Amino acid sequence: MVFIDIQHREVTLKLVYYGPALSGKTTNLQQLHRMLGDCTGTQLMTLNTRDDRTLFFDLLPLQMTTAGGMSIKVKLFTVPGQVYHAATRRIVLQGADGVVFVADSRISETRGNNESFADLRQNLAENAIAFEDIAVAIQFNKRDLEGIRSDEEVTRIAAKGSEPVFQATAIQGIGVAETFAGLASTTWKKLDRRYELDRRFGVSHDQFMERLMGLVHRGEG
Ligand SMILES: Nc1nc2c(ncn2[C@@H]2O[C@H](COP(=O)(O)OP(=O)(O)O)[C@@H](O)[C@H]2O)c(=O)[nH]1
Numbered sequence: 676m677v678f679i680d681i682q683h684r685e686v687t688l689k690l691v692y693y694g695p696a697l698s699g700k701t702t703n704l705q706q707l708h709r710m711l712g713d714c715t716g717t718q719l720m721t722l723n724t725r726d727d728r729t730l731f732f733d734l735l736p737l738q739m740t741t742a743g744g745m746s747i748k749v750k751l752f753t754v755p756g757q758v759y760h761a762a763t764r765r766i767v768l769q770g771a772d773g774v775v776f777v778a779d780s781r782i783s784e785t786r787g788n789n790e791s792f793a794d795l796r797q798n799l800a801e802n803a804i805a806f807e808d809i810a811v812a813i814q815f816n817k818r819d820l821e822g823i824r825s826d827e828e829v830t831r832i833a834a835k836g837s838e839p840v841f842q843a844t845a846i847q848g849i850g851v852a853e854t855f856a857g858l859a860s861t862t863w864k865k866l867d868r869r870y871e872l873d874r875r876f877g878v879s880h881d882q883f884m885e886r887l888m889g890l891v892h893r894g895e896g
């Protein structure tokens with residue numbers, strides 16, 4: 676859960692990119708890292724196997740200070756998707772405030788998506804995180820490929836649930852910032868309701884989002 680250090684006026688949020696193997700979780704973080712630009716000095720930490728798959732997790736730490744002197748850290752993690760990394764996924768998910776579920780849009784990947792979503796629910800339960808207590812966003816990635824679910828189908832799926840749904844072609848950077856902003860916003864609102872961040876620290880949702888997205892778009896322009 677969110678880490679609040681009142682004495683040092685510091686809040687740390689943990690956001691996790693979850694989903695089946697090869698759906699594009701690491702690519703999302705690589706694109707966000709690229710958008711940060713060079714001047715931040717922020718490193719994307721990845722730990723890959725020889726075949727370039729995520730072995731443990733990726734970590735992209737973001738940090739900003741609000742006008743009121745509040746320090747906000749946002750730590751972005753990805754989990755390894757392969758079935759045999761179940762224990763790692765559970766550990767990475769510990770203390771998460773928000774999760775993006777990165778689905779592969781191809782109809783052929785439906786089963787992998789469904790199994791991974793069930794795995795997410797189970798790992799949340801094992802970490803004693805209620806599904807209602809965590810912010811969740813869904814990304815349908817790989818919109819550039821053949822054999823994908825249609826836009827209408829994605830819209831229909833989105834209408835069935837309450838989670839925000841985004842379409843992306845992460846490899847081209849499309850939809851990456853939108854997904855991130857959607858998750859960050861939902862997470863902040865959820866945490867604010869629970870911990871009164873605005874009242875206690877004087878950081879409104881809009882201030883938080885403005886700072887955060889200012890960071891992410893620094894390298895573009
Ligand atoms: N065509 C296409 N390929 C993608 C897209 N996003 C990621 N990939 C590719 O899918 C593969 C797996 O991506 P990766 O980010 O490592 O997946 P992860 O296992 O979820 O971390 C890589 O070859 C990526 O280049 C996309 O939007 N379209």
Ligand SMILES: [Mg+2]
Nearest residue numbers: 700701729753
């Ligand atoms: Mg990966």
